[in-house]
Amino acid sequence: MRQLLERIDREILTGGGKRSRSRAAVIERFFLERHHVTIEELTRSVRESAPRVGAVTVYRTLKLLERLGYAKELDFGEGAKRYESNLASHHDHLVCRKCGTVIEFENRDIEKLQERVTRRHGFQPTSHRLEIYGFCRKCAPGKAAEEVRCPR
Amino acid sequence: MRQLLERIDREILTGGGKRSRSRAAVIERFFLERHHVTIEELTRSVRESAPRVGAVTVYRTLKLLERLGYAKELDFGEGAKRYESNLASHHDHLVCRKCGTVIEFENRDIEKLQERVTRRHGFQPTSHRLEIYGFCRKCAPGKAAEEVRCPR
DNA sequence: ATGATGATGAAATTCAATTTCATAATATTC
DNA sequence: GAATATTATGAAATTGAATTTCATCATCAT
Ligand SMILES: [Mn+2]
Ligand SMILES: [Mn+2]
Ligand SMILES: [Zn+2]
Ligand SMILES: [Zn+2]
Numbered sequence: 001m002r003q004l005l006e007r008i009d010r011e012i013l014t015g016g017g018k019r020s021r022s023r024a025a026v027i028e029r030f031f032l033e034r035h036h037v038t039i040e041e042l043t044r045s046v047r048e049s050a051p052r053v054g055a056v057t058v059y060r061t062l063k064l065l066e067r068l069g070y071a072k073e074l075d076f077g078e079g080a081k082r083y084e085s086n087l088a089s090h091h092d093h094l095v096c097r098k099c100g101t102v103i104e105f106e107n108r109d110i111e112k113l114q115e116r117v118t119r120r121h122g123f124q125p126t127s128h129r130l131e132i133y134g135f136c137r138k139c140a141p142g143k144a145a146e147e148v149r150c151p152r
Numbered sequence: 153m154r155q156l157l158e159r160i161d162r163e164i165l166t167g168g169g170k171r172s173r174s175r176a177a178v179i180e181r182f183f184l185e186r187h188h189v190t191i192e193e194l195t196r197s198v199r200e201s202a203p204r205v206g207a208v209t210v211y212r213t214l215k216l217l218e219r220l221g222y223a224k225e226l227d228f229g230e231g232a233k234r235y236e237s238n239l240a241s242h243h244d245h246l247v248c249r250k251c252g253t254v255i256e257f258e259n260r261d262i263e264k265l266q267e268r269v270t271r272r273h274g275f276q277p278t279s280h281r282l283e284i285y286g287f288c289r290k291c292a293p294g295k296a297a298e299e300v301r302c303p304r
Numbered sequence: 305a306t307g308a309t310g311a312t313g314a315a316a317t318t319c320a321a322t323t324t325c326a327t328a329a330t331a332t333t334c
Numbered sequence: 335g336a337a338t339a340t341t342a343t344g345a346a347a348t349t350g351a352a353t354t355t356c357a358t359c360a361t362c363a364t
Contacts, residue, residue: 018330018341054344094275103273110265117257122289123246130282137274170310170361206313
């Protein structure tokens with residue numbers, strides 16, 4: 001952890017940036033988070049230990065971490081984006097539409113097939129997103145309130 | 153086409169709705185679109201034949217078509233959402249980060265593997281989204297302006 | 305035609321995200 | 335250890351897509 005923070009600090013320095021307490025607070029909290037967090041959630045968390053940090057700094061710091069390759073931006077269609085550490089290996093997500101639980105999975109076969117698809121189209125892939133929406137074990141009762149068709 | 157429009161009209165009627173000229177104009181234009189359109193693009197298109205139609209009606213009509221199962225909402229992270237007809241069979245997308253070209257593909261093997269993944273997690277899937285971002289054949293020169301690391 | 309209810313669209317509102325800008329913090333130079 | 339230069343901060347303002355409001359219009363049933 002210490003190692004990581006120092007390494008990021010060094011990268012920022014190298015890039016012409018300066019150290020900052022607020023940013024350090026955001027970065028530390030971010031990597032302590034267990035789940036995929038929104039800016040709002042992370043801001044609340046940061047303020048427990050550094051109450052004066054503004055949400056704008058959280059926005060800026062996460063964009064920075066993303067540019068440096070340490071964070072990943074996610075969008076589960078909730079309105080606000082979520083972020084996760086990009087230190088672990090690549091994975092995709094199962095998102096429960098009822099309770100919001102997110103299950104992570106990794107499937108090399110799917111990734112292989114994706115590569116084949118892109119090759120077939122002369123497409124040079126740089127990233128992808130695969131999200132499967134539905135109901136998790138807890139939230140999948142016999143019949144969920146599925147398709148209610150109504151014009152309004 | 154005529155068939156489709158009448159069928160949708162009937163469904164709306166059944167659901168307690170009424171016919172409307174503005175909405176009909178939006179629906180007709182929508183199904184004539186070849187590409188994935190934003191609300192703004194579709195509104196411009198609609199106004200060529202029905203100049204008084206407001207953007208709000210386009211928003212509302214697309215939400216309606218989505219609820220009825222005739223349209224699909226897409227989000228390629230551009231800020232504005234895109235919509236496509238849901239009449240054709242399911243497919244996923246390759247999105248060029250440079251020129252914006254969208255290539256559609258269909259891969260039964262990937263879908264099968266997805267089902268296996270969800271089953272393994274006791275997850276009941278209702279939909280998914282798979283998008284692969286990168287550079288299309290035209291836009292993939294030896295080295296694209298890939299990773300420029302800079303703290304700001 | 306009349307009345308009831310749905311649909312419309314301009315304007316107002318919402319809300320995440322970004323920009324602005326005066327001030328504060330940090331690095332560099334002497 | 336100042337003085338100076340440059341970056342970072344955060345409150346407030348701004349943006350922009352999407353939604354809501356509401357007075358008015360259109361459509362349907364009687
Ligand atoms: Mn994850
Ligand atoms: Mn498509
Ligand atoms: Zn759930
Ligand atoms: Zn391209």
